[in-house]
Amino acid sequence: MPTTRADLHVKVLDEAVVERAKAAGVDVLVYAPHFTRLPDVRERADRFSDDELLVVPGREVFTGSYRDRRHLLAIGLEDPVPDFVTLSGALSAFDEQDAAVLAPHPTFLNVSLSAGDLSRYREQIDAVETYNPKLLSHHCKRARSIANAHDIPAFASTYAHLPRTIGEVWTEFDTDIESEADLVAALRDGVERRTYHHHGVRHRTRSFTEKLHLAYENSWEKVDRLFLSGTEPTHPRHIAYDGRFDDVSVY
Template structure:
């Protein structure tokens, strides 16, 4: 049996669900930016059905804006904020026994580098070896890192646009019926295949997603930094009840 999972998408609505089903996916992992875990869980549950499992997750932005490290955690029971030290986030994921995935390694200034992988190898459960936003050298480098550190691979569409959902997926050789099943499959390193197409559609997707990345890092970032106030996932937000005040960067 093969269970096909797009392991990281940023968008979720009826169009995304329909797109995922047309692509033959069995599940998507929904991890939007700057959104608290309870809201993610609520939206994921509302869009799950017998044909498509929507798994809630958090891509935590650790560190400062100048030196960020993004980490994808699946199976969290308690919220973890952004803007905390990488070491603190990894310890919290370990405490909650979440599956820890490294998305887009060595990409720009937002990703794990080789020293980070060396330091946290025992906590990392999977490393992304193909991301449609990346050019071939980036993906080749990620593949070499996974081999060097003997970390199981995964891929995702990393979709910030509905049209991108399903352009890449991870096919697990086991039945998965729930979030906890997926966490177990990832943490146990169960057999899987990384599936993607490097044809014309891939390059069209790359162009569209990179265009969106430019938008994210200009006007949208300006709004977050100067216009929106305290982010819902900021460690000083009232939702965290002061638990992370002493580790804020």
């Protein structure tokens, strides 16, 4: 039976990342950096894809306000969708493009879909993340319980913000995935898959380092200074969106 090993959510992409992914036997990476417009994400993904490693562009969209945000990971978008729009507005935009919609780190802090959100939007969510190195064991247990309760397929990812985390976590699909369209189909069709991660001191150390990075990543001062002016590339009122999201913008 053909299988494909995928890391469905990474934030970093360079030569070192590609080398580590290949050495770990990863076939597919989903590259979804924060606050970066889709055309730029796609250009970089294309640049690092080759016959050994498929890099697929993704968008982790921040819905709601920064203080009460819900993250959604969309794969298969053709048209850009900005951050800081309503949750329903983002889901509608994804649905119009037949994108696969994933729920990263559910119920984690104030940055994730709640159990109630997943119940309400069950038909629009294609997979729930049940493991990444930033999560604690009780977060993973709760995510698995929610996925099982709503019969939503699971996935795992490195959620890597640091290159050394690449290769530590993966999802193995029971199908060949050779293109972005193949990955979207596998996710939307609920293709059988299994999730894996390494264990031991090295994995715990890399997980701890990713957790340290999380503290800086979620600094309000950082985002307030860099993003909420309205001029950043994924702000909903940026000129690039031509007013298309004004009715669902929260800023």
